[in-house]
Amino acid sequence: MIAERLALNGGDPFRATWLPFHRPCIEDDEIAEVVETLKGGWITTGPRAKRFEKEFAEYIGAKHSVAVNSATAAMHLALDAIGLQPGDEVIVPAYTFTATAEVVMYFGATPVIVDVDPRTLNVDPGAVEAAVTERTRAIMPVDIAGIPCEYDPLRELAEHQKLVLIEDAAHALPTRYRGELVGTMAGITCFSFYATKTLATGEGGMLVTDNDQWAERAQMMSLHGMSRDAWKRHTAEGSWYYEVMAPGFKYNLTDVAAALGLRQLTKQARFLAERTAIAERYNAAFATIPGIEIPSIPGHVETSWHLYLLRLNLDRLTCDRAEFIKALNAENIGTSVHFIPLHLHPSYRDRFGYTPESFPIAFEQYRRVISMPIFPGMTDADVDDVIGAVQKVVRHFRR
Numbered sequence: 504m505i506a507e508r509l510a511l512n513g514g515d516p517f518r519a520t521w522l523p524f525h526r527p528c529i530e531d532d533e534i535a536e537v538v539e540t541l542k543g544g545w546i547t548t549g550p551r552a553k554r555f556e557k558e559f560a561e562y563i564g565a566k567h568s569v570a571v572n573s574a575t576a577a578m579h580l581a582l583d584a585i586g587l588q589p590g591d592e593v594i595v596p597a598y599t600f601t602a603t604a605e606v607v608m609y610f611g612a613t614p615v616i617v618d619v620d621p622r623t624l625n626v627d628p629g630a631v632e633a634a635v636t637e638r639t640r641a642i643m644p645v646d647i648a649g650i651p652c653e654y655d656p657l658r659e660l661a662e663h664q665k666l667v668l669i670e671d672a673a674h675a676l677p678t679r680y681r682g683e684l685v686g687t688m689a690g691i692t693c694f695s696f697y698a699t700k701t702l703a704t705g706e707g708g709m710l711v712t713d714n715d716q717w718a719e720r721a722q723m724m725s726l727h728g729m730s731r732d733a734w735k736r737h738t739a740e741g742s743w744y745y746e747v748m749a750p751g752f753k754y755n756l757t758d759v760a761a762a763l764g765l766r767q768l769t770k771q772a773r774f775l776a777e778r779t780a781i782a783e784r785y786n787a788a789f790a791t792i793p794g795i796e797i798p799s800i801p802g803h804v805e806t807s808w809h810l811y812l813l814r815l816n817l818d819r820l821t822c823d824r825a826e827f828i829k830a831l832n833a834e835n836i837g838t839s840v841h842f843i844p845l846h847l848h849p850s851y852r853d854r855f856g857y858t859p860e861s862f863p864i865a866f867e868q869y870r871r872v873i874s875m876p877i878f879p880g881m882t883d884a885d886v887d888d889v890i891g892a893v894q895k896v897v898r899h900f901r902r
Contacts, residue, residue: 517895518835518888527703528774528879529763536762548726548755555761555768556709562768563686565711567718570761571725574673574695574708575602576754579609580724581669581691581710582641584717587612591640596626597844597865599645603671604845607643615639616845616855618862622799623647624812628656635660641667646675646685648841649701649807650800654680654688669693676701677771679805686711696760701774701809702767704760724751777879778808781886785811785875788890794819794897796871810841813893814871822900824870830899834892839874
């Protein structure tokens with residue numbers, strides 16, 4: 504295989520041991536918090552989950568936070584809270600993970616897919632405006648890699664058309680748009696705490712809103728539609744009696760996961776500084792190499808650097824993206840791809856009759872993108888190895 508031949512060209516791989524695409528930063532205080540939780544005897548939704556909700560809301564500057572077991576759950580609850588109905592439409596970007604669109608279909612509603620900005624890979628506000636119909640109920644933009652969408656035109660459009668803006672901020676903690684922390688710019692914002700995210704609880708997420716009714720509905724529906732504070736029924740101040748107000752879901756976050764989240768929340772500034780330093784080293788090393796392109800960050804935003812998306816200039820290389828990744832793997836550098844656009848998956852392609860060219864910008868950029876390792880705990884030597892391996896692979900495939 505090409506990758507195997509490449510590793511042998513210079514003898515041993517550039518790096519002696521495997522560097523994963525991501526490794527969660529779990530330190531002694533997280534472990535101690537989890538152990539204390541286990542010893543305390545309350546491991547499902549309880550005091551730590553409630554404390555996590557409170558401290559997260561304070562961190563973001565929002566009125567309400569609802570802790571759940573994934574960002575997917577948060578988005579599902581958000582659409583339920585606004586009363587999405589069969590036949591409604593929700594506008595989503597082509598360039599995102601399936602969760603953004605699949606939650607719309609849970610309601611018998613239609614995800615209306617639109618193309619993206621080629622620089623940031625975020626949804627194109629002009630495409631969103633063109634897609635609005637009388638059936639549109641909400642817009643669900645995604646902050647790809649931690650770069651925030653252009654929220655000024657999206658908020659203006661939502662207000663003018665009386666739509667709800669629901670932000671998929673799975674990548675965007677902590678991200679700022681014109682100095683404002685992401686989490687306060689949409690009607691509802693949904694964060695992810697998956698293992699690879701900037702705040703990692705293994706599985707987890709948070710719904711954030713200033714709307715009292717939406718928060719109350721999401722809180723109730725996250726635990727089977729049971730009446731308020733049903734989680735307290737096993738405490739001294741609780742009651743065995745509860746009422747099921749609506750057919751809800753099993754989306755609650757456990758105290759074990761919340762224990763991780765509480766400690767990780769206090770480290771966001773440090774984690775961001777470490778990722779930023781890695782990104783700056785990548786930028787300095789890669790900016791002048793003709794075969795590759797560094798991320799384009801608008802001047803009015805501050806990215807979380809959740810992902811570092813390196814793009815290949817395929818016209819200057821003799822390989823495609825798959826061969827490039829295999830070559831990096833052979834050099835012991837782990838990578839990933841974010842994302843396969845929605846319209847390329849059979850679930851959406853077959854249902855809606857899409858072709859790759861239906862959303863040409865998303866398709867073209869997808870073919871170029873590689874997610875490079877960027878996580879707290881990477882050493883200077885790790886970063887050197889990534890840079891050296893990329894330079895070696897580019898030299899090998901240069902036209």
